[in-house]
Amino acid sequence: MAKRFYVTTPIYYVNDKPHIGHTYTTIVADTLKRFYDLLGYETFFLTGTDEHGEKIVEAAKKAGQPTDVYVDKMSAVFEETWVKLNISNDAFIRTTDKGHIKVVQLILQRIYDAGDIYFGTYEGNYCIGCERFLTARELVDGKCPDHKSEPVQSKEENYFFRMGKYRTWLIEYIRKHPEFIRPERYRNEVLGFLSEPLDDLCISRPKSRLNWGVPLPFDENFVTYVWFDALINYISALGYPEKVLFHKFWPVANHLIAKDILKPHGIYWPIMLKAAGIEPCHHLHVHGYWNIDEGKISKSLGKVIDPLKLKNLFGLDAIRYFLMREMVFGLDCNFSEEILIARINADLANDLGNLFSRSLTMVKKYFESTIPQPETITEKEEALKSMALGVVQDYQPLMKDLSFHKALGVIWELVNGVNKYIDDTAPWALAKDRTKMERLKTVMYWTLESLRFISTLLSPFMPETSQKMLAQLGIKEPFPKFHTLNVWGGIRPGTKIGAPTILFPRIDTSRNLNAKTKVS
Numbered sequence: 001m002a003k004r005f006y007v008t009t010p011i012y013y014v015n016d017k018p019h020i021g022h023t024y025t026t027i028v029a030d031t032l033k034r035f036y037d038l039l040g041y042e043t044f045f046l047t048g049t050d051e052h053g054e055k056i057v058e059a060a061k062k063a064g065q066p067t068d069v070y071v072d073k074m075s076a077v078f079e080e081t082w083v084k085l086n087i088s089n090d091a092f093i094r095t096t097d098k099g100h101i102k103v104v105q106l107i108l109q110r111i112y113d114a115g116d117i118y119f120g121t122y123e124g125n126y127c128i129g130c131e132r133f134l135t136a137r138e139l140v141d142g143k144c145p146d147h148k149s150e151p152v153q154s155k156e157e158n159y160f161f162r163m164g165k166y167r168t169w170l171i172e173y174i175r176k177h178p179e180f181i182r183p184e185r186y187r188n189e190v191l192g193f194l195s196e197p198l199d200d201l202c203i204s205r206p207k208s209r210l211n212w213g214v215p216l217p218f219d220e221n222f223v224t225y226v227w228f229d230a231l232i233n234y235i236s237a238l239g240y241p242e243k244v245l246f247h248k249f250w251p252v253a254n255h256l257i258a259k260d261i262l263k264p265h266g267i268y269w270p271i272m273l274k275a276a277g278i279e280p281c282h283h284l285h286v287h288g289y290w291n292i293d294e295g296k297i298s299k300s301l302g303k304v305i306d307p308l309k310l311k312n313l314f315g316l317d318a319i320r321y322f323l324m325r326e327m328v329f330g331l332d333c334n335f336s337e338e339i340l341i342a343r344i345n346a347d348l349a350n351d352l353g354n355l356f357s358r359s360l361t362m363v364k365k366y367f368e369s370t371i372p373q374p375e376t377i378t379e380k381e382e383a384l385k386s387m388a389l390g391v392v393q394d395y396q397p398l399m400k401d402l403s404f405h406k407a408l409g410v411i412w413e414l415v416n417g418v419n420k421y422i423d424d425t426a427p428w429a430l431a432k433d434r435t436k437m438e439r440l441k442t443v444m445y446w447t448l449e450s451l452r453f454i455s456t457l458l459s460p461f462m463p464e465t466s467q468k469m470l471a472q473l474g475i476k477e478p479f480p481k482f483h484t485l486n487v488w489g490g491i492r493p494g495t496k497i498g499a500p501t502i503l504f505p506r507i508d509t510s511r512n513l514n515a516k517t518k519v520s
């Protein structure tokens, strides 16, 4: 089978600018894309913005701007932010794109013609924050648990999608495809929802009330419900139905979301696809929340952290590293500037940064920055080499499993292993003794080769740092490849390497802790 990988983020609402929560999902997607690139797969990475619905109209009103002007401006803010965060998406979809609207209408018409859409009346609790009706069971003290606000009682004549009739099919599908929703806790949560009767889904809004959305192709007095419109982005961006991209990448689709939007992705979306005669998505990967003070970071709750401010304060790759190292994919995680700074100082400035600069400093001093030819090797070299090759073996399944914190953990075992190797072999002492020159050459070669392993494995997480490290090691290929780690001995003796560099400056704790509020 062709090696391909398709990864998507949610398309984010444009009612405010991106915060650290959106940034996390987008960096996970970016890391995965870069990891599969490293493996030599053909990849496609999609992100974008969700621009219809009541909440967007309200936000535009609040900003005092016409809705179309407002969404253009806010969508551009997302796109520009991702550029500044070195996000390597192949496409950026907007639900106001003409091509997307055409596909939404095509699917609606198809489901309507098949008899799965009917006209009726609905009465229920609508949460504008979630842009969906909540069941009584989902409310906590009469409020939406995510938005902490009381839903609005709403009664309207609308179009409905016969979602309920697919309930048994979906339960069977999830049971037969244990790899569909991951981690397992979220599969169980979806099965929990499905153990209750499943209501049909209201998929329209009357134009008299909401004039901002995709018009229903079979009744111009209504626009499409924002979730029905938004979910289709994952296939409209691939040029569904006719484009090559769809046939290439839909069978290998990987959606990334947080648990807030599990229901639309785990229930509405597979049923919509089934009703439209399309295979459900391959994998749905669900992560937890970034919290501050135990509460979810979110625009509607007024707790946000601006990723660009963080980048300016601490550096981009340090932030990328922290997010991927600190959160266990699937679980919630508390965001704290103290932990961020501690990680930067301990893991990046100290362990990795010092290793890199002291290695380059020694090669400069002892061999005029030229990679020496290794001579005889001892048990110590054998041990370091097998450690590096072992880390490569462990890394791949951990990355495929989205266990990023563990993948970084094994890379750091190697970082610490090399630091220990240097301390044990004490090259500064070898350099003082003319008879130990051969030994010194081997030690320096082994150190630099280990750094090649480390920088290659880090490339999906910290692309800029990895590129900088590889270039300093005299490796000119712009895109590292995983297969170069099958063998020990990739760096070439005689190659000139770069001057010692500081990869991550230490953060002055007293200064930054005082400036704590700056990031929020």
Ligand code: ME8
Residues within 6 Å of the ligand: 009, 010, 011, 012, 013, 014, 020, 021, 022, 024, 025, 050, 230, 231, 232, 233, 256, 257, 258, 259, 260, 261, 288, 289, 290, 291, 296, 297, 298
């Ligand atoms: O739901 N922790 O858009 P949205 C972790 N437009 N991730 C977080 C987070 C947090 N505190 N806050 C937000 C929508 N996210 C719809 C999606 S898709 C067809 C339509 C991330 O702007 C996380 O990925 O509210 C979450 O699922 C998403 O932002 C919600 O973004």
